[in-house]
Amino acid sequence: MRYPKRIGRLSVPRRTAHLATAALLVAAMAACGQDDGANSSAPKAPATIPELTKDPLTLSFIWFDWPPAHALETFANAEYTKERPNVTIKVNTVPNANWHDAMFTQFAAHKTDFDIPVLDSQHIGEAVTNGNILDITDFVKKNIDVKAYNPYLLAAYGQFPQAETGKRDENASLYGLPLLGDTWTMIYRKDLIGDTPPKTWDEMISVAEKCQADNPGVSGLAFHQANGSDAAAVTYNTVNGLYGGNLWDAKARKIEGVINDAAGQEAMDILVNKMKPLTAKGSGNWFIDEVNAAVAQGKACIAFNWIAASGALLDPKQSTLGSTKEEILDKLGFAPLPSQKTNLVPLGGMGMHVSAYSSKEKQAEALNFMKWFEQADIQKKWAAAGGVPARTDALESPEFLNAGPFNKVYTESVPRMRDMWNVPEYARLIDIENTNVNAALNGAKAPKDALNDIAKEQQSVLDSSGRKGGGGL
Amino acid sequence: MSDPVSLTTDRPGQVASTTPPAPGRSRHLSDRWLAVLFISPALLLLLAMSVFPLLWALYLSFTDYSATRGGPATFVWFGNYTAILASAQVHLRALTTLIYVVGAVALQTVLGFSIAYLISRRTHGRGLLTTLFLVPMMLSPVVVGLFWRFMLDAQFGVINSMLGSLGLGQVEWLTRQQTALFSLIVVDTWQWTPFIMLIALAGLTAVPKYLYEAASIDRASEWFRFRTITLPLVWPLLLIAVLFRAIEAFRLFDLVYILTSGGPGVSTETLSFHVYKVAFLGFNTGTASAYGILMVLIVIVLTQLYLRYLNKLKED
Numbered sequence: 001m002r003y004p005k006r007i008g009r010l011s012v013p014r015r016t017a018h019l020a021t022a023a024l025l026v027a028a029m030a031a032c033g034q035d036d037g038a039n040s041s042a043p044k045a046p047a048t049i050p051e052l053t054k055d056p057l058t059l060s061f062i063w064f065d066w067p068p069a070h071a072l073e074t075f076a077n078a079e080y081t082k083e084r085p086n087v088t089i090k091v092n093t094v095p096n097a098n099w100h101d102a103m104f105t106q107f108a109a110h111k112t113d114f115d116i117p118v119l120d121s122q123h124i125g126e127a128v129t130n131g132n133i134l135d136i137t138d139f140v141k142k143n144i145d146v147k148a149y150n151p152y153l154l155a156a157y158g159q160f161p162q163a164e165t166g167k168r169d170e171n172a173s174l175y176g177l178p179l180l181g182d183t184w185t186m187i188y189r190k191d192l193i194g195d196t197p198p199k200t201w202d203e204m205i206s207v208a209e210k211c212q213a214d215n216p217g218v219s220g221l222a223f224h225q226a227n228g229s230d231a232a233a234v235t236y237n238t239v240n241g242l243y244g245g246n247l248w249d250a251k252a253r254k255i256e257g258v259i260n261d262a263a264g265q266e267a268m269d270i271l272v273n274k275m276k277p278l279t280a281k282g283s284g285n286w287f288i289d290e291v292n293a294a295v296a297q298g299k300a301c302i303a304f305n306w307i308a309a310s311g312a313l314l315d316p317k318q319s320t321l322g323s324t325k326e327e328i329l330d331k332l333g334f335a336p337l338p339s340q341k342t343n344l345v346p347l348g349g350m351g352m353h354v355s356a357y358s359s360k361e362k363q364a365e366a367l368n369f370m371k372w373f374e375q376a377d378i379q380k381k382w383a384a385a386g387g388v389p390a391r392t393d394a395l396e397s398p399e400f401l402n403a404g405p406f407n408k409v410y411t412e413s414v415p416r417m418r419d420m421w422n423v424p425e426y427a428r429l430i431d432i433e434n435t436n437v438n439a440a441l442n443g444a445k446a447p448k449d450a451l452n453d454i455a456k457e458q459q460s461v462l463d464s465s466g467r468k469g470g471g472g473l
Numbered sequence: 474m475s476d477p478v479s480l481t482t483d484r485p486g487q488v489a490s491t492t493p494p495a496p497g498r499s500r501h502l503s504d505r506w507l508a509v510l511f512i513s514p515a516l517l518l519l520l521a522m523s524v525f526p527l528l529w530a531l532y533l534s535f536t537d538y539s540a541t542r543g544g545p546a547t548f549v550w551f552g553n554y555t556a557i558l559a560s561a562q563v564h565l566r567a568l569t570t571l572i573y574v575v576g577a578v579a580l581q582t583v584l585g586f587s588i589a590y591l592i593s594r595r596t597h598g599r600g601l602l603t604t605l606f607l608v609p610m611m612l613s614p615v616v617v618g619l620f621w622r623f624m625l626d627a628q629f630g631v632i633n634s635m636l637g638s639l640g641l642g643q644v645e646w647l648t649r650q651q652t653a654l655f656s657l658i659v660v661d662t663w664q665w666t667p668f669i670m671l672i673a674l675a676g677l678t679a680v681p682k683y684l685y686e687a688a689s690i691d692r693a694s695e696w697f698r699f700r701t702i703t704l705p706l707v708w709p710l711l712l713i714a715v716l717f718r719a720i721e722a723f724r725l726f727d728l729v730y731i732l733t734s735g736g737p738g739v740s741t742e743t744l745s746f747h748v749y750k751v752a753f754l755g756f757n758t759g760t761a762s763a764y765g766i767l768m769v770l771i772v773i774v775l776t777q778l779y780l781r782y783l784n785k786l787k788e789d
Binding site for chain 1: 555633649
């Protein structure tokens with residue numbers, strides 16, 4: 001018997017192959033072109049909440065993984081279901097570093113597995129410009145008592161364009177409502193530096209320096225320095241604000257010459273040459289958890305962290321400062337940030353928004369949830385459950401003020417807040433600032449060079465809208 | 474029985490079509506169409522998952538398209554390519570990537586081959602030792618990154634604790650420019666040395682024993698045997714392992730993301746990490762596509778040059 005000498009290749013005519021390739025290219029271009037008619041501005045939510053479904057429904061949030069996210073899920077499932085028993089609340093969480101990407105990659109696909117994205121205040125510009133969230137101006141007018149809020153909080157978590165003056169523009173559109181207010185608190189060791197917190201930033205540095213010298217093994221300061229998220233950038237922005245600097249001239253869209261002016265240079269010098277030497281070795285990649293760990297382990301005299309993340313400091317299981325909450329509070333004090341040339345503090349916290357890609361049924365439920373959540377008695381309950389409300393009556397309520405030793409700090413800090421740029425280019429601006437401040441803090445760049453690079457690179461991002469090719473580099 | 478001559482033809486496709494279908498098969502379903510039918514699911518999957526995205530990325534690389542901004546994709550032709558090639562930011566990341574690839578692959582090759590050589594000389598416990606050495610390779614890079622991050626922590630990490638017990642000072646492994654890239658190389662080496670070791674071991678065990686026996690009869694020294702028998706025979710296989718590792722190291726992302734986030738500053742940002750930032754911070758999809766295409770081209774060109782060298786080595 002004879003066997004085939006070789007198996008021949010299945011021949012595909014060259015013309016067919018060319019046609020197939022061309023078809024693929026056309027399909028690729030057609031698929032890409034599907035977005036041609038996409039909206040470039042946010043669609044409007046109805047002023048009145050449409051009829052709600054009686055069928056079982058899950059309303060999904062997306063947030064980053066931290067205690068307030070878990071508190072919200074527990075709180076909403078316990079309270080909102082009293083009004084809407086057919087609704088389950090699910091708060092999906094992602095690591096902080098993936099938070100922006102997790103939301104905006106789904107926005108890019110024009111399909112979201114969440115109905116209420118919890119956006120950082122600076123993400124609003126990007127989401128509004130791309131038409132990813134609903135314009136809820138009419139809904140707010142009809143359903144929300146806007147006078148109950150500090151106008152700046154309402155503006156910071158919902159208004160676009162940004163409240164440049166720090167005051168709400170009543171004619172501007174609203175795209176979100178406050179979910180969680182936040183700012184930095186100063187955490188200090190009462191047993192090491194005394195009961196009275198320092199009043200000025202310069203005094204704070206001197207006190208930390210003395211404390212570090214007097215207590216071997218304990219560093220003077222602990223603060224955010226990491227190059228992920230907005231960690232190092234918020235630290236610099238805080239010092240910049242306190243020493244009289246500005247991040248930009250919003251009207252002229254000018255950063256070069258503003259952030260790196262004399263006040264900005266002084267702030268960078270204070271941060272790198274006076275504050276950094278008082279931190280623990282290797283703390284150049286610290287963020288929220290690492291700062292909390294240093295405080296809980298008794299390794300820092302003075303620390304700065306977001307109020308909403310400070311609850312863990314009172315947990316005896318995670319602390320070496322005491323075996324009960326009272327013992328811990330004998331050693332730890334919480335105070336608003338010291339002032340210097342100004343008294344500005346960073347605005348933290350987030351608003352809730354409605355995904356433009358959710359079903360109408362879920363959008364209606366989301367609007368109903370927002371209306372429910374912003375009621376005075378619910379805001380007080382949210383405060384008691386560990387949240388930081390935004391309504392003035394809730395902020396001044398005993399439910400909030402007695403819920404945590406740092407809550408009074410928040411109420412006192414509200415009139416002092418300053419936010420960053422709320423523009424569509426935010427993600428790139430914050431990355432430039434974060435990486436450069438982190439480089440300066442870790443000795444990879446001279447402080448002056450780092451600040452000048454921030455100014456130059458950020459300005460080029462703002463100026464690059466008309467550039468042909470290479471955007472994003 | 475069918476005519477055996479028809480099976481030996483050099484044009485089987487043509488002959489196959491004239492073969493009568495098997496009993497029970499449709500008269501219209503020839504062998505050729507049956508073959509097309511069988512390979513089409515795999516082919517369609519390949520087209521949908523690999524070829525189509527690649528072509529789409531190629532198309533997008535000539536536009537200013539943004540995945541989130543929507544709107545029409547305007548052609549900028551080679552604008553993205555020229556901007557990338559001229560960018561000082563990209564040059565910096567390319568240099569970092571080059572240092573990383575050369576450092577990591579060189580270290581892994583030396584260590585991997587040394588371990589394989591030592592294991593190959595053992596007669597007992599070789600299998601167990603090989604299996605134990607392979608464990609790091611089986612772990613997810615994210616898991617590896619996370620536990621090395623804890624181990625390298627300057628304050629609480631076990632590495633500094635060990636250095637402290639030896640009377641040495643604390644080292645800021647992940648937050649200093651001088652040590653951060655070195656730490657990445659060390660972690661990558663810990664994970665991927667076993668890969669080189671495994672291939673080198675396969676090469677070493679394939680060296681014919683009689684060559685060593687002949688060398689022993691000639692009273693050749695250990696070094697002489699290694700230099701003239703072992704190394705020349707294992708070398709081509711080792712070079713293939715180096716090629717695989719170099720391609721892998723070139724597209725490093727996960728360890729950087731977990732261990733340093735590209736810091737301090739941007740001093741450990743590799744090309745892949747930079748592409749990620751371009752693609753997802755501001756969603757400059759067109760630029761990111763061009764960046765990705767350029768990286769693929771670099772790998773293809775370098776691989777071709779390397780393979781030519783390998784073939785030449787084989788011919789020699």
